[in-house]
Amino acid sequence: MSTDERSDVPPTAVRLTIPEQYYMLPGAAVLVGTTLGLFRGSRLASLRFLAENAHRPPTTMKGWYFYNKTKNYRMMLGGLKQAGLDAARLGATAAGWVIIEEGCERLGWKDVSEVAAGVGTAGIFAGVYRMPGRVMGQAMVLGAIIGVSLRAMRWGKGTLRHQVEARRAEAEVEVGEGREEISEKAETNTKSER
Numbered sequence: 001m002s003t004d005e006r007s008d009v010p011p012t013a014v015r016l017t018i019p020e021q022y023y024m025l026p027g028a029a030v031l032v033g034t035t036l037g038l039f040r041g042s043r044l045a046s047l048r049f050l051a052e053n054a055h056r057p058p059t060t061m062k063g064w065y066f067y068n069k070t071k072n073y074r075m076m077l078g079g080l081k082q083a084g085l086d087a088a089r090l091g092a093t094a095a096g097w098v099i100i101e102e103g104c105e106r107l108g109w110k111d112v113s114e115v116a117a118g119v120g121t122a123g124i125f126a127g128v129y130r131m132p133g134r135v136m137g138q139a140m141v142l143g144a145i146i147g148v149s150l151r152a153m154r155w156g157k158g159t160l161r162h163q164v165e166a167r168r169a170e171a172e173v174e175v176g177e178g179r180e181e182i183s184e185k186a187e188t189n190t191k192s193e194r
Contacts, residue, residue: 030090093121101116
């Protein structure tokens with residue numbers, strides 16, 4: 001927050017500015033995790049229910065009604081449980097990414113913060129899930145590729161922004177020169193009319 005923005009705020013007001021990436025990335029990851037968990041958990045619960053009850057299928061119409069009703073409730077419960085787990089896992093992973101990236105930026109490693117976040121997150125993920133060494137290496141390479149891709153996109157965005165600002169400045173100069181020419185022509189026209 002700059003000092004210009006603070007000048008209109010009374011000194012007693014408390015303002016907390018949180019950069020968007022701190023809540024956007026983990027929030028999006030939680031939403032994706034919830035969606036994936038609902039689908040995967042309900043399908044798994046359905047298959048589990050079918051396997052547990054395959055030896056005793058219902059024989060009456062009422063029995064089939066309660067069988068399907070129970071199966072649907074189990075599917076909903078299983079989907080919600082898995083949604084919570086997947087949302088927490090993906091949200092924590094995304095929060096880890098943001099923490100590592102921000103830590104690198106605060107240490108002055110802004111140029112490699114995305115790559116470090118990708119490799120660091122992959123390393124933590126591989127360690128938590130006790131992946132074998134080869135799979136851990138593959139995960140870290142994938143994290144590095146994702147980090148390099150994000151860094152390239154950020155560089156491209158900065159380059160485009162620079163070009164737009166340069167073109168805008170050129171246009172303002174040309175407009176300014178055009179105004180001078182117009183005012184000179186107007187002056188000569190008024191002098192010639194007199």
